[in-house]
Amino acid sequence: MTATRADRIGLLVLPGLAYLGLIYALPLFLLLLKSFRDATGAFSVAEFVQIFGDPLQRSIMARTLRVAFLVTLLALVIAWPTAIVMRRAKGGWLSLFLVAMILPMSLGVVVKAFAWSILFRTNGFINQAMMALGLTDAPVRLLFTETALVIGAANVFLPFMVLPIYAVLQQQDPNLPDAAATLGAGPYQRFFKVILPLALPGVVAGCAFVFSMAVSMYVIPSLIIGERQQTVAMQIARSFLFLRNEQLGSSLSTILLLIAVSVVLGSSWLAARLGARQ
Amino acid sequence: MPMLTRRTLLKTTAGAAAALAAPGILRAQTNQLVIGCAASHTNWMEAIVVPHMRDAIGAEVIFEGTRSAVNLEKMVANRGRQYLSVIQMDDPVMLQAVDEGLLERLTPEMVPSLSELRDGAIHLDGMWANYAQPWSGIAYNTDMLDGVDSWEALWAPEAEGRVIIPSLQNTEGMWTLFVAAMLATGKPFEEAQYEIDAAFDKLADLRGNLLSVYTQMPQAFNLLEQGEISMIPGNFSSFALPRRDAGSPVDLAAPSEGIFVMPSGVCLVDGAPNRDLAAAYINELLSAEVQSEIADFTSSLATNTLSTGGADLPSGTSVYSPDWQFVAQNRREWTERFDQLMAI
Numbered sequence: 001m002t003a004t005r006a007d008r009i010g011l012l013v014l015p016g017l018a019y020l021g022l023i024y025a026l027p028l029f030l031l032l033l034k035s036f037r038d039a040t041g042a043f044s045v046a047e048f049v050q051i052f053g054d055p056l057q058r059s060i061m062a063r064t065l066r067v068a069f070l071v072t073l074l075a076l077v078i079a080w081p082t083a084i085v086m087r088r089a090k091g092g093w094l095s096l097f098l099v100a101m102i103l104p105m106s107l108g109v110v111v112k113a114f115a116w117s118i119l120f121r122t123n124g125f126i127n128q129a130m131m132a133l134g135l136t137d138a139p140v141r142l143l144f145t146e147t148a149l150v151i152g153a154a155n156v157f158l159p160f161m162v163l164p165i166y167a168v169l170q171q172q173d174p175n176l177p178d179a180a181a182t183l184g185a186g187p188y189q190r191f192f193k194v195i196l197p198l199a200l201p202g203v204v205a206g207c208a209f210v211f212s213m214a215v216s217m218y219v220i221p222s223l224i225i226g227e228r229q230q231t232v233a234m235q236i237a238r239s240f241l242f243l244r245n246e247q248l249g250s251s252l253s254t255i256l257l258l259i260a261v262s263v264v265l266g267s268s269w270l271a272a273r274l275g276a277r278q
Numbered sequence: 279m280p281m282l283t284r285r286t287l288l289k290t291t292a293g294a295a296a297a298l299a300a301p302g303i304l305r306a307q308t309n310q311l312v313i314g315c316a317a318s319h320t321n322w323m324e325a326i327v328v329p330h331m332r333d334a335i336g337a338e339v340i341f342e343g344t345r346s347a348v349n350l351e352k353m354v355a356n357r358g359r360q361y362l363s364v365i366q367m368d369d370p371v372m373l374q375a376v377d378e379g380l381l382e383r384l385t386p387e388m389v390p391s392l393s394e395l396r397d398g399a400i401h402l403d404g405m406w407a408n409y410a411q412p413w414s415g416i417a418y419n420t421d422m423l424d425g426v427d428s429w430e431a432l433w434a435p436e437a438e439g440r441v442i443i444p445s446l447q448n449t450e451g452m453w454t455l456f457v458a459a460m461l462a463t464g465k466p467f468e469e470a471q472y473e474i475d476a477a478f479d480k481l482a483d484l485r486g487n488l489l490s491v492y493t494q495m496p497q498a499f500n501l502l503e504q505g506e507i508s509m510i511p512g513n514f515s516s517f518a519l520p521r522r523d524a525g526s527p528v529d530l531a532a533p534s535e536g537i538f539v540m541p542s543g544v545c546l547v548d549g550a551p552n553r554d555l556a557a558a559y560i561n562e563l564l565s566a567e568v569q570s571e572i573a574d575f576t577s578s579l580a581t582n583t584l585s586t587g588g589a590d591l592p593s594g595t596s597v598y599s600p601d602w603q604f605v606a607q608n609r610r611e612w613t614e615r616f617d618q619l620m621a622i
Contacts, residue, residue: 056618114500121506141439143506144490223497226490227445228622238617242347242447243610244354 028257035250047251057235061255064232067149068215072161074154075210076203079161083202086162087169101159109156113223116155120148149224156220157213161206168202169195201271208267212260232256310338311552311559314352314365317343318495318517322575330568335558345493346371347447353380353547360549363556366563368449369541372406373606381405382548388557391564391582399581406545407560410516410569410578413591414453414538416531417513419502426531429457432511433480437487440508442498445491446613450512453538455481455612456600457511460535467536467598474612482619491620502528514540516576532592539579539599 038044051057086097104112119125120142127139142148176198177190185193218233230238232252239249311331315323323341331337342349346367353362353375365375375381384404386392392400392407399408416426422440423431432441432454444451459470459477470476489507492498499517501507503526518530544563550556562568566584573580574587591597 056621059621114497117497117501117506118504121501121504123505143501222494226442227447227493227617228488228491228620230617230621238447241351242345242613244351 031250031253032257034246035254037247039247047247048255051248051251051255060230060235061232063146063229064215064256065259067146067153067221067231068211070146070150071153071157071214072207072211074150075158075161076207078154078158079165079206080203082158082162083165083169083199086166087172101162104155105159109219110223112156113152113220116148116152116224117143144224144226144228146225146229149221149229152224153214153217153220157210160209160213164205164209165199165202168199168205172198204267204271208264211263215259215263216256308338309336309552309555310340311363311555312361313339313341313559314349314362314367315341315343316346316366318514319343319366321520322516322572326568326571326575327563330571331559331562334562335555337552337555337559339559345447346449350375350378350380354378358549360547361551362547363550363552364544364546364559366409366542366544369401369406369408369543370449370452370602370606370609372401372543372545373602375545376402376405380548382546382550382553384546384557384560388554389561389564391561391566394566394582394584395564396581396583401543406543407564408541408543408581409563410572410576410580411542412514412516412540412576412578413532413597414450414512414514414540415592416533417499417502417510417518417528418531419505419508419527420529421505421527422508425529426509427534429511429533429535430461431533432487432509433461433484434487437508439487439489441484441487442490442492442501442507442510443484443488444495444498444510444512445493446609446616447493448495448512450495450514450540451616452600452605453512454484455616456538456598457535458484467596467600471600472604474608478615478619481616485620488620499528512538516540516578519577520575532595534595536596536598537592539597541599541602 035047036043036045038046082097086094089097121127122139122141122143124142126142127136130136130140131138172195176194180190180194216233217231218237221229221231221234222237227234233256236249236252236256239245239252243249313323319341320343323339323343328339328341331339342362349362349365349367350371353360353365356362357380367375372381384392384400384407389407392404395407401407416429416431418426431437432443443454446452446455455474455477456467456471458480459465459473460467462476462480463470463473465473489501490498495510495513495517498507498510499513499521502510503521505527513530515530518528522529544560546553546556546560564582566580566582566586569580569582569585570587572578573585579591580587
């Protein structure tokens, strides 16, 4: 009787699976198929050979990976202390931090990009601040640079790094660092031997989230670095929407998908291993 | 805990289907027209066209502003079940749409205003027609420059890092290419427009002066108004002059070598929803009354011979219109070459 009821409850997963299958897996599968076919429909890997043989495409892939890595790194550097502070905050302060994390997500990225263009311009706040502090004598070009893209994208994706780390820190027993201290652990050892290892699953999850989104972002680089510094996602849009080259677009999509899937699977494996060690 | 019965499941499914279908059913019963146009059309579409169409033909206009190439892709992707009824886009992309069999021919019976258009405004026996046409020159920041006499100003050393040009994905990007051909060869436009290798060599010298290349013009124009850049070549009167008149520190220069007229057309999508209403929309758009209003608002040239007002073309300079067939045949290759050349 219990097994039968459990079976029926298990059926509830079917709508979700059907939805994912139809809306997500099937189009991706068709896209994968298309990337391995030439214009006549015959099996071919010529498009992949051409992509990896083209210096421009290689530099675009390198830029995409480099930017995604730097965005993840910057987001992590900012997110870690933020999550620690949130873990210690209580009551109204915690609510304030959570609202500050989540509210900017409701603001469109287009609005943010225009706001950043004001900050990044030659006579904008950042340049004026750097000149006032004596860090530079003349304005530094920030608009349409990778630096601006990394700062902007890290700003957008920050909540996706903070929240997983905060969630893991929240589950930690707050007495653990004190317990380690009573056993003679100094601040350095408490951090690297106790707090960080326990928080690593959250760090890995946050990095996977942010890297996956950063490697495939389209709107943010389109608005911040323009057409001269392409990313793979921008190339995909250009292939489908302007060049109408479905082979190129689907092959680039496959490459991007493989990168994203590798990151997710790799981080899942890493998180599982870290969890097992604990 | 209530059990999930087959009847409950069927009732839930039927309810969900009805809820999902309701917006579509309601939409099909309205006088809604979805129009594809350029992002830069937003101001005059909202101010003139949308209210006029509501009053004149009872149409509720929803417009999607994007690039012509994207509008073309939308038509291709929705072939046989189009949701766009009318598209306003540039002539070279119209040629591609005709080749794809995506347009329905306009006739004087369904669009009487066609008979009022000047020569050359109706293409391929009515596949599309031009409406008010803006002219293109160099938009510049008036706080930074007193004016722009020559297209050579784009290449001047003092413009280093102060120029944003349109991508060849945008039709107005062609003007920079053709001007580069003219300056490189010294030939008149009619011959120079075919000297593409020379044009690309000249464009290579422009790279140091470029802050960026755009596909979304309003963003680039915003930087011009902020004084981050001093010039945008290929910009058009319908966008730059209303901004100037609104008090923005920008103006549009007509360089001595010549200017261009934007080939803005309107077409009826084959299999358009609300087809008759869509034809009425085109008829109104091409009418003397609406064209006069648009021409005044956008400092453009009207194509309806009965229209009044609108912009006068700048005097003392030539006005060019390129061989669009040649452009349509080569645009993809030029764009790939352009992207390679401009890539950092």
